[in-house]
Amino acid sequence: MESFFSFLSLKAAFLLIFLVNFSVGHKHYRNKEGGDGVQPLSKILIHKTVHAIHEKASVHVYPVVLGTTGKDYEWVTVNVVSPNPSANDWLGVFSPAKFNASTCPFTEDYYEPYLCTAPIKYKYANHSDANYNKTGKNTLYFRLINQRADFAFALFSGGLSSPKLVAISNAIVFANPKAPLYPRLALGKHWDEMTVTWTSGYDISEAVPFVEWGFAGEARTRSPAGTLTFPRGSMCDEPARTVGWRDPGFFHTSFLKDLWPNSKYTYKLGHRLYNGSYIWSKTYNFTSSPYPGQDSLQKVVIFGDMGKAERDGSNEYADYQPGSLLTTDALIKDLDNIDIVFHIGDMPYANGYISQWDQFTSQVEPIASAVPYMVASGNHERDTPNTGGFYDTNDSGGECGVPAETMFFVPAENRAKFWYQTDYGMFHFCIADTEHDWREGSEQYKFIEKCLAAADRNKQPWLIFAGHRVLGYSSNSWYGMEGSFAEPMGRDDMQKLWQKYKVDIAFYGHVHNYERICPIYQFAKFCLTNIDSSSSDAGVLQNQCVNSETSHYSGTVNGTIHVVVGGGGSHLSAFSTLKTVWSVYQDLDFGYTKLTAFNHSSLLFEYMKSSDGKVYDSFTISRDYRDVLACVHDGCEPTTLAS
Numbered sequence: 001m002e003s004f005f006s007f008l009s010l011k012a013a014f015l016l017i018f019l020v021n022f023s024v025g026h027k028h029y030r031n032k033e034g035g036d037g038v039q040p041l042s043k044i045l046i047h048k049t050v051h052a053i054h055e056k057a058s059v060h061v062y063p064v065v066l067g068t069t070g071k072d073y074e075w076v077t078v079n080v081v082s083p084n085p086s087a088n089d090w091l092g093v094f095s096p097a098k099f100n101a102s103t104c105p106f107t108e109d110y111y112e113p114y115l116c117t118a119p120i121k122y123k124y125a126n127h128s129d130a131n132y133n134k135t136g137k138n139t140l141y142f143r144l145i146n147q148r149a150d151f152a153f154a155l156f157s158g159g160l161s162s163p164k165l166v167a168i169s170n171a172i173v174f175a176n177p178k179a180p181l182y183p184r185l186a187l188g189k190h191w192d193e194m195t196v197t198w199t200s201g202y203d204i205s206e207a208v209p210f211v212e213w214g215f216a217g218e219a220r221t222r223s224p225a226g227t228l229t230f231p232r233g234s235m236c237d238e239p240a241r242t243v244g245w246r247d248p249g250f251f252h253t254s255f256l257k258d259l260w261p262n263s264k265y266t267y268k269l270g271h272r273l274y275n276g277s278y279i280w281s282k283t284y285n286f287t288s289s290p291y292p293g294q295d296s297l298q299k300v301v302i303f304g305d306m307g308k309a310e311r312d313g314s315n316e317y318a319d320y321q322p323g324s325l326l327t328t329d330a331l332i333k334d335l336d337n338i339d340i341v342f343h344i345g346d347m348p349y350a351n352g353y354i355s356q357w358d359q360f361t362s363q364v365e366p367i368a369s370a371v372p373y374m375v376a377s378g379n380h381e382r383d384t385p386n387t388g389g390f391y392d393t394n395d396s397g398g399e400c401g402v403p404a405e406t407m408f409f410v411p412a413e414n415r416a417k418f419w420y421q422t423d424y425g426m427f428h429f430c431i432a433d434t435e436h437d438w439r440e441g442s443e444q445y446k447f448i449e450k451c452l453a454a455a456d457r458n459k460q461p462w463l464i465f466a467g468h469r470v471l472g473y474s475s476n477s478w479y480g481m482e483g484s485f486a487e488p489m490g491r492d493d494m495q496k497l498w499q500k501y502k503v504d505i506a507f508y509g510h511v512h513n514y515e516r517i518c519p520i521y522q523f524a525k526f527c528l529t530n531i532d533s534s535s536s537d538a539g540v541l542q543n544q545c546v547n548s549e550t551s552h553y554s555g556t557v558n559g560t561i562h563v564v565v566g567g568g569g570s571h572l573s574a575f576s577t578l579k580t581v582w583s584v585y586q587d588l589d590f591g592y593t594k595l596t597a598f599n600h601s602s603l604l605f606e607y608m609k610s611s612d613g614k615v616y617d618s619f620t621i622s623r624d625y626r627d628v629l630a631c632v633h634d635g636c637e638p639t640t641l642a643s
């Protein structure tokens, strides 16, 4: 989303100047919901910090040992005293607690105090007390999560852009900083396999990771887990390689196999130390997948661009991803009515500040530890110039996909190419990686065709396509300025596949709002004027709604319904003022969608606002197998009269 200007082709730049009032260009940065889309940690110029330690200034934090009752988060109290307070004093949280020059890679422009690591979060010292700038005293409360290292707080004056280090606190630490935490489930490569991925401080040289699991209330078995991590050198650019780097710990994935359909399992994470002791996590539950094609109630939630936010108000959260906690909490509340979740790209928007990934996995843990949390790759996970992606933007802050690919499992052949297929009962999902080339002839195009063709529509009638960027249709303001009403080149080749394989619904994020499009069919219209033209025999592309119905679809599948559901939490994106024939419903708010398959002939689609979890838009599809088979425009095999 922040890569707005890189979208503008020269043509569109002219359009912008001549047709559109320039102020529109700023609207998707600042709107009624706030949000400037800039990673708050990137506003801190930590390497410019100068020495200003004052012996009468102090920062004191307690308790000193956290998580003594086994919790993976704790609220701490911070007392700040400064003899020279000012309104832009701020308090940074550093982890590890030792963050001085001794921890920095060698540099030639070294000077005291030389800080080279961004804090994991911060608050202004006047938080909840406007008098701080007079009294020089305040008490602040922070919520810390277990992130495998100790913590220290530091008081700075000079604001975020020219920090002066005034005082450093005592160090505090979790009782077991290495504890196995934040399990996230994902479907494996087969329907009867669930994967569990978690984070810990235990390398394979110290302990053997495994999952102990079984039917709820019955004997348990143990399955081993693999261990992965990634070093600083695997980051492609700054800030991920520099001030944003933080040791990510170890990621373990276990494959729980031969699951029975729709069964309730219980599991916990374990590490067996080499001296024979065990370290255990909490106990969690999940329900296994239905058999592919199985006729039972199945509920799927899909959204994009949720981001993360700090429950203690750190990092000016309301200005970065203002709807993130609303969506997370709405999903947690509705968890009993959700079987599987798809978060289609732009997860924490860490943008190269690696600490933020822990905080994201902690935020989604109540969801991801209970239902499969399937992810797609977005520009904020992947994009770094000259790293083989489709877009040359810096949107991932130099992460070039590595944290996302290591911390989340997806059933892809190669997780660096983040496309995959997965089955869930009567659904077949084809998940695209829009940060890699999808055009005809590309490796991904071949995969998508194979994936769509793999759906046996008699057993899996509900065929879903999803990807991060809008390959289909969106009335977002900058797509409107482009004139493409989609990612440039998005539809050009994909529409052939959607039509041929009769995709029911295509979902996208990237654009931070909600929009539903009519079932649509794009075709080339041949005009008389084109017949003599040597340059064009392709005709003019027309987008036609194949159905004037808007809420109860039935019969032949002769168009794909496209849905933008990128309002998961990041600052909202304005709609274009240009009206299109195909836009059915638009909402400039935070929300998510849910698909409910009642059986092979009845599907319910719902859009919920994150603020109240209530349904604001919905439609149903009712049809039989013959309606999928029925011949429509580009979706038919040739027939023969031979008998």
Ligand SMILES: *[C@@H]1O[C@H](CO)[C@@H](O)[C@H](O)[C@H]1NC(C)=O
Pocket: 087, 088, 089, 124, 126, 127, 128, 129, 130, 131
């Ligand atoms: C605290 O300081 C910040 C930064 O200077 C300022 O924007 C904010 O208005 C202040 N808050 C209060 C409550 O005074």
Ligand SMILES: *[C@@H]1O[C@H](CO)[C@@H](O)[C@H](O)[C@H]1NC(C)=O
Pocket: 097, 098, 099, 100, 101, 102
């Ligand atoms: C860095 O901080 C540690 C304590 O956190 C201290 O022991 C050490 O002397 C400091 N080193 C420098 C170079 O300031």
Ligand SMILES: *[C@@H]1O[C@H](CO)[C@@H](O)[C@H](O)[C@H]1NC(C)=O
Pocket: 086, 087, 130, 133, 134
């Ligand atoms: C303290 O901060 C408040 C609000 O940010 C501001 O109105 C006031 O002028 C400041 N007072 C001093 C003494 O700096």
Ligand SMILES: *[C@@H]1O[C@H](CO)[C@@H](O)[C@H](O)[C@H]1NC(C)=O
Pocket: 273, 275, 276, 277
């Ligand atoms: C094994 O090592 C751990 C961590 O060092 C320690 O807490 C535990 O007491 C040891 N267990 C035994 C049986 O020695």
Ligand SMILES: *[C@@H]1O[C@H](CO)[C@@H](O)[C@H](O)[C@H]1NC(C)=O
Pocket: 216, 217, 266, 283, 284, 285
């Ligand atoms: C798991 O299920 C059991 C009942 O089978 C229940 O007591 C427990 O609270 C559940 N745990 C979680 C984390 O939901």
Ligand SMILES: *[C@@H]1O[C@H](CO)[C@@H](O)[C@H](O)[C@H]1NC(C)=O
Pocket: 006, 237, 238, 385, 392, 393, 394
């Ligand atoms: C990306 O960041 C690099 C510096 O790391 C800068 O040179 C380059 O211009 C940036 N590219 C874009 C497209 O913003």
Ligand SMILES: *[C@@H]1O[C@H](CO)[C@@H](O)[C@H](O)[C@H]1NC(C)=O
Pocket: 546, 547, 554, 555, 556, 557, 558
């Ligand atoms: C598409 O299918 C619907 C429902 O069967 C039908 O009413 C409509 O005429 C069809 N549209 C086209 C363009 O074939």
Ligand SMILES: *[C@@H]1O[C@H](CO)[C@@H](O)[C@H](O)[C@H]1NC(C)=O
Pocket: 598, 599, 600, 601, 602
């Ligand atoms: C499918 O589910 C819908 C909605 O619950 C119901 O009305 C319909 O009768 C069901 N059809 C079959 C064949 O069970």
